[in-house]
Structures are given as structure tokens and as C-alpha cells.
Amino acid sequence: MQPPARRIKSDLEKAQTRAGYLFVLPSFALYAVFVLAPVIVTFVLSFTYYDPMGGSQWVGLDNFQRFFTGDRSLQIFWNTLCFAIFAVAGNVTVGLLLALALNRAMPSFLLYLFRLAYFLPVIIAAAFVSIVWGYFYGDDLGVINYYLIRLGFAPVHWLTSSRTAMMSIIIMDIWKNAGFFMIIFIAALQGVPKAIMDAATMDEPSYWRRFFRIVLPWISPVVFFAIVYASIGALQVYESIVILTQGGPGDATRSMSIHIVEEAFGSFEIGYGASVSVIMTLVILIITSVQLLASRRWVRY
Amino acid sequence: MKTKAAKRWIDRTIITMMAVLGVFMLLPFAWLFSMSFRPPAEAYKMPPSFLPPTLDFKNYRAVLGSSIPFLRIYWNSVEIAVLVTFGQLVTCTLAAFAFARLNFPGRDSIFFVMLVGLMFPAQVTIIPIYLGFAQVGLLNRPIGLVLMYLTSSFGVFLVRQFMRSQPKALEEAALMDGAGYWKIFYRISLPQLRPALSALGIITFTQTWNYYFQARVLLEPQQSMTLPIAMDLLRGYLASGNLSVVMAAMSMAVLPVILIFLLAQKLVIEGVTMSGIKS
Numbered sequence: 001m002q003p004p005a006r007r008i009k010s011d012l013e014k015a016q017t018r019a020g021y022l023f024v025l026p027s028f029a030l031y032a033v034f035v036l037a038p039v040i041v042t043f044v045l046s047f048t049y050y051d052p053m054g055g056s057q058w059v060g061l062d063n064f065q066r067f068f069t070g071d072r073s074l075q076i077f078w079n080t081l082c083f084a085i086f087a088v089a090g091n092v093t094v095g096l097l098l099a100l101a102l103n104r105a106m107p108s109f110l111l112y113l114f115r116l117a118y119f120l121p122v123i124i125a126a127a128f129v130s131i132v133w134g135y136f137y138g139d140d141l142g143v144i145n146y147y148l149i150r151l152g153f154a155p156v157h158w159l160t161s162s163r164t165a166m167m168s169i170i171i172m173d174i175w176k177n178a179g180f181f182m183i184i185f186i187a188a189l190q191g192v193p194k195a196i197m198d199a200a201t202m203d204e205p206s207y208w209r210r211f212f213r214i215v216l217p218w219i220s221p222v223v224f225f226a227i228v229y230a231s232i233g234a235l236q237v238y239e240s241i242v243i244l245t246q247g248g249p250g251d252a253t254r255s256m257s258i259h260i261v262e263e264a265f266g267s268f269e270i271g272y273g274a275s276v277s278v279i280m281t282l283v284i285l286i287i288t289s290v291q292l293l294a295s296r297r298w299v300r301y
Numbered sequence: 302m303k304t305k306a307a308k309r310w311i312d313r314t315i316i317t318m319m320a321v322l323g324v325f326m327l328l329p330f331a332w333l334f335s336m337s338f339r340p341p342a343e344a345y346k347m348p349p350s351f352l353p354p355t356l357d358f359k360n361y362r363a364v365l366g367s368s369i370p371f372l373r374i375y376w377n378s379v380e381i382a383v384l385v386t387f388g389q390l391v392t393c394t395l396a397a398f399a400f401a402r403l404n405f406p407g408r409d410s411i412f413f414v415m416l417v418g419l420m421f422p423a424q425v426t427i428i429p430i431y432l433g434f435a436q437v438g439l440l441n442r443p444i445g446l447v448l449m450y451l452t453s454s455f456g457v458f459l460v461r462q463f464m465r466s467q468p469k470a471l472e473e474a475a476l477m478d479g480a481g482y483w484k485i486f487y488r489i490s491l492p493q494l495r496p497a498l499s500a501l502g503i504i505t506f507t508q509t510w511n512y513y514f515q516a517r518v519l520l521e522p523q524q525s526m527t528l529p530i531a532m533d534l535l536r537g538y539l540a541s542g543n544l545s546v547v548m549a550a551m552s553m554a555v556l557p558v559i560l561i562f563l564l565a566q567k568l569v570i571e572g573v574t575m576s577g578i579k580s
Contacts, residue, residue: 013404019482020405027396028411030452035418038426038433045428101315110316112566117323119570120330123562125511127529128555131536132329135544143332143349175326183574236422239513243533257424257514264428265518277424284422 039281046275056271063275072251073259073276080256080280083166083173084234090174092226095181100211102182103189118179126176130243133172134159137244159245162252169244169253173237181226188222189215224295231287235280256280333555337361337548344544360549369531369538370523371550377443378528378554382509385450389505390498393456398486400457401464402472412461418454423514431518441525446516450509456501463497464490503565504572507558528554 046063050056067073102114121129136143137158145155158168192215204210216223238257241247247254256276264273331351336344337360338353364371399405400412430449431440439445475485513529520526523534535550562569 016403016482017405020399020403020408023395023399023403023482023486024411027392027452027457028415030392030448031415031418031454034430034449034452035421035426035454036414038429039421041429042425098319101319104312104315106312106316110320114319114323115566115570116562117326119566119573120559120562121326122573123507123511123558123569124330124555125513125529125558127511127513127532128551129329131532131547131551132333134536136329136332141345146347146349175329179326180573183570187574232422236424236514239517239529242517260424260427261518265431270428270432274428277422277428281421281425285420288420 042274042277045271046278048271050270050274059271063272064279066272067276067279075251076254076256076259077279079166079252079254080235080237081283083170083237083253083255084231086167086170087173087177087234087237088227088230090170091177091181091230092223094174094178095226096185096223098178098182099185099189103186115183118182120179121176122180124176125239127239127243129176130172130240134244137168160249162249165245165249165253169237169241172240172244173234176240177230177233181230184222184226185219188219192218221295224291228288228291231291232284235284235287330555333548334552336545337552339545341543341545358549360545361553363543363546364535364550364553367535367538367546369535371531371535373524374526374528374531375553377526378510381443381446381450381527382506384447385509386502386506388447388451389453389456390502392452393460393501394491394494394498395486396452396457397460397464398490400461402469402485402490403482412457415454415457419458427515427518430515434519440519441521443520443525443527445519446512446527449515450512453505456505459501460494460497463494467493500568500572503561503568507561507569510558 047058047060048056049059049062067077098118102111135141139145139155139157139160142155142158144158148155157164159165196214196218200210200214204213236257237255238261241253241255242258245253247258256279260273260276260280263269263276328351332349335350335353338355338357339346339350339360340355340357341360341363396415400408434440434445439448471489472485475489480488511529512527516527517530520530523531526534532547532551532554536547
């Protein structure tokens with residue numbers, strides 16, 4: 001015979017189990033339908049030639065081979081990496097510099113205004129600000145070129161030359177996103193204990209040497225996090241390029257996301273599009289794990 | 302050793318420099334609002350204006366009177382953002398309550414599987430979603446996007462973390478008193494979550510307002526579009542010399558997010574930063 005206390009407990013456990021599954025169900029069901037299942041299907045599709053009319057075929061690694069041997073797709077791959085490297089470096093560096101500049105005593109209304117100015121671009125859709133920047137970057141009627149000419153400089157083909165277009169997009173990206181990293185770094189800088197800063201000020205009078213020897217190592221976990229986070233976002237770059245250059249001139253600014261949409265939904269190369277998105281996911285996973293491993297090695301916690 | 306006066310001088314210089322840079326950061330917004338008030342005939346006249354030359358809402362009326370169903374598009378954006386925000390608050394708090402407060406077999410592995418979702422970009426789910434939506438008739442319908450955004454691993458994670466930082470004595474006491482789990486969730490846990498939920502709600506709203514990639518693939522006819530994709534279309538339709546009208550539409554499109562930011566700067570920054578600190 002079971003002691004009554006035990007039976008009550010197991011009833012309670014049963015009720016708790018049932019409640020647990022019920023509470024999790026809506027979220028998990030939606031997650032399974034809209035994330036888990038699509039990821040698996042995309043993975044399977046990437047090994048097929050998909051044809052809704054005539055039946056699909058298993059083509060093994062053909063789609064991947066096509067991506068890694070095509071001149072065009074390789075350029076697109078390189079464009080994406082190139083954008084990611086410079087956008088991440090720019091965003092993290094500028095964000096850190098802004099944070100260092102703002103991390104000092106100042107009246108609170110000033111702080112409010114600064115956060116407003118530097119953070120506003122972060123929360124406005126890339127699609128909206130890209131349209132505005134499109135007019136700023138115009139060749140003949142562009143706002144920037146107007147002032148360049150007024151100041152006696154030669155106008156720049158911001159978006160219409162394959163040598164400068166990617167750089168122009170990266171500049172806009174830094175304008176838009178650096179404020180996010182600034183906020184994260186301000187929080188990190190304020191986490192540096194005052195005792196450590198005071199001691200450091202005593203035996204290291206140079207601001208920059210103090211920064212590299214003491215402050216930067218202290219906030220390095222946050223810096224590594226920022227780099228991973230920025231890379232994941234940058235590798236998916238889409239709307240700013242679609243709106244500013246449509247991937248041009250030529251293929252100079254075409255990114256993997258644009259390639260996926262064009263191939264899968266423009267030319268209905270579903271299988272090939274799926275394989276490009278699998279490659280993109282793998283790149284993201286590799287970069288994330290390399291950075292996490294590196295941070296375990298280098299970051300001083 | 303630096304003197305105090307020298308240090309104050311450095312502080313002031315840096316603050317001045319930051320102020321100048323801050324003005325430059327805001328120039329695109331100043332330009333966009335000012336241009337929306339310029340008469341269309343002078344849209345491309347140089348120099349550009351960074352302060353509204355008039356306060357005539359003619360361009361705004363032109364947007365509403367154009368051949369593009371702007372109000373309908375605006376309504377789509379509002380509908381999607383509002384439904385997604387409330388939906389996520391419900392689904393995420395329910396799941397977070399279970400993950401943070403209840404014991405059941407498989408709890409931690411289910412949570413882990415949901416966290417893995419944070420690593421997949423939208424690009425790797427879009428093709429099957431498109432094919433599936435085509436099958437069930439959800440293509441080109443805003444409600445499809447609502448369904449797809451209705452939960453978020455990040456939201457579940459955020460609320461769970463917050464809940465775990467709160468004491469659970471009250472919940473345990475209620476359980477001892479024989480209260481059901483639903484009642485405990487609704488009466489005790491939910492009111493404690495208010496700070497986390499307002500941050501999550503605001504960030505979900507602005508993010509959903511801004512989504513572009515999936516909307517661009519899944520919504521094709523003008524009637525079903527959201528604002529971010531429609532702006533590109535508007536630029537094509539209206540821009541033939543009509544920059545000012547495009548900027549009037551744009552001003553209306555960015556207004557909700559800017560208002561939210563002005564009114565709740567702290568919450569927005571908190572929410573966005575938290576959405577960053579997910580790992």
C-alpha cells in the first residue's frame with residue numbers, strides 16, 4: 001500500500017506535467033511549424049532539383065558544386081564576406097569609440113539627446129533609411145555630391161561605380177547600427193569596477209594604454225559577443241542593398257540573401273536556392289563557433 | 302598628472318564633438334521630414350532643406366490620393382505589428398512560465414531545442430514557408446505573416462530569464478493552498494512580469510513594423526503589402542519628379558516608431574539591448 005503523502009505528491013506531479021506541456025504547446029507547435037520543419041525541409045531540398053510539375057529529383061551535391069564553381073556565385077559569396085568583415089569591424093570600432101566618448105559625467109538631458117541621436121537609426125527600418133540614403137548618394141541630384149562640389153571636391157559615384165558601391169553601403173550600415181553597439185559597450189564600461197579604474201589611473205597615466213591594458217581586457221567578453229552578433233546580422237544583409245543598388249552595378253554588391261531570393265523565387269530554382277541558404281547557415285554556424293572557441297581562449301573573464 | 306581644469310577641458314571638447322556628430326547622425330531624418338513639406342516642383346532644387354520650408358500638408362494628401370492603396374498598406378502594417386506583439390506576449394509568457402516554474406519530463410531538452418532556433422537565419426526557412434503558404438492559401442495574406450511571427454525563441458528565453466530572477470515563494474504558497482496552475486500563472490506570475498513584458502512588447506512591435514525580407518517574398522500584390530516593402534514601390538511610382546510626396550509617405554511610415562522612441566526611450570533601449578544579449 002502506498003503512503004497517502006506519496007500519492008498526493010505523484011498526483012501533483014502528474015498535474016504539473018500536464019500543465020507544463022499545455023503551457024509550452026502553443027509556442028512549441030508554432031516553432032516546430034515555422035522554424036524546425038522548414039529548416040529540415042530546406043536541408044532536404046538543397047540536395048534536389050525541385051520541379052512542382054514534373055516531379056523532383058535527388059541530385060546529391062550538384063547544387064553545392066554549382067555554387068562553389070560558378071564565377072558569379074563565388075563573387076556573391078565573396079561580396080557577402082567582404083561586406084560582413086568591414087561592416088562588423090566598422091560597427092564594433094565606431095560603437096566602442098562612441099561609448100568611450102559618452103562614458104563620462106554629463107547632464108542627463110545631454111545624455112538623453114545623445115542617445116536619441118545615435119540610437120534613432122538603429123530602430124528605424126533599414127528599408128526606410130536606405131531610401132533616404134539613396135537620395136543622399138545620388139550622382140547628379142544627390143545631397144552629398146552637392147556639398148562636395150560646393151566645397152570644391154570632385155563628385156563621387158557613390159552607388160554607380162563597382163569600386164565604391166559596396167563601401168557606400170557599408171558606410172550607411174555603420175551609420176545605422178553603430179549606435180546599437182555603443183549602447184552595449186556603455187553598459188559594459190559602466191560594469192568596470194571603480195576600484196580597478198582608480199588603481200589603474202594611479203599607475204598608468206596614459207589614457208589609451210590604460211584602455212588597452214585594463215579596460216579592453218575587462219570588457220572583452222562583451223566585445224566578442226558584439227562581434228558574433230554583428231557577423232550574424234551582416235551575413236544576412238538584404239534590404240539595404242536591394243534598395244540602394246539592387247545588387248549592382250553588375251554583381252558588385254549582390255549578397256547571398258539577394259541571390260537566394262532571386263534564384264528561388266525569381267527563376268524558381270528552388271533546390272539551388274535552398275542550397276545557398278544552407279551554405280549561409282553553415283557559414284554563420286562556423287563563424288559563431290570559431291569566435292566562441294577563440295573567445296574561450298583569449299577572453300579574460 | 303593632469304590637472305582638474307585640463308580634464309574638464311577635455312570633457313567639454315569631447316562632448317562638443319559628440320554634439321556635432323550627433324547633428325550629422327540626425328541629418329537624414331531632418332532632410333526626410335523637411336522634404337515632405339517642400340512643394341513637389343522644388344523637390345530637387347538645391348540646396349536641400351533640413352528644416353521644413355512650409356507647413357503645408359499637400360504632399361501628405363497627395364499620398365493618400367495616389368493610385369497606391371496607402372491606407373490599406375498602413376493598416377496591414379498596424380494589424381500585423383499589433384497582432385504579433387500581443388500574440389508573442391501570450392505564447393512567450395505561457396511557455397516561459399512552464400520553463401521557469403514547472404517541472405516536467407523533457408523540459409530542459411525542449412527548451413534547448415527552442416534555443417537552437419536562434420541560430421537559423423530567416424533565409425533558411427523562407428523557401429518551405431513559401432511553398433507551404435502556397436499550398437494552404439496563405440500566400441499574399443498578411444495573416445500568414447502574423448502566424449509565422451506569432452512566437453519567438455528569443456521572447457521565451459527573455460521572459461524565462463526574467464522569471465527566474467524573481468522569487469518564487471508566492472507561487473509555491475499558492476500551490477500549497479491548492480490553486481491551479483492557470484490561476485497561479487494569471488494571478489501571481491503575470492503581474493510580476495510587467496517590466497519584462499513592456500520591453501518585449503515594444504521591441505516586438507518595432508521589429509515587426511520593420512520586417513522586410515519575409516514580407517517581400519510572401520506578399521506580392523499592393524493590397525497585401527506592408528509599409529517597408531511598399532516604400533520601394535512608392536518610390537518607383539511617385540518618384541518621377543515627386544520626391545516630396547515619397548518623403549511624405551515615408552514620414553508617416555516612420556512616425557509610430559519615432560513616437561514610441563521619444564516616449565519610451567529607456568524601454569526601447571532596454572528592449573533592443575536585451576534582444577542583443579541573448580547569448
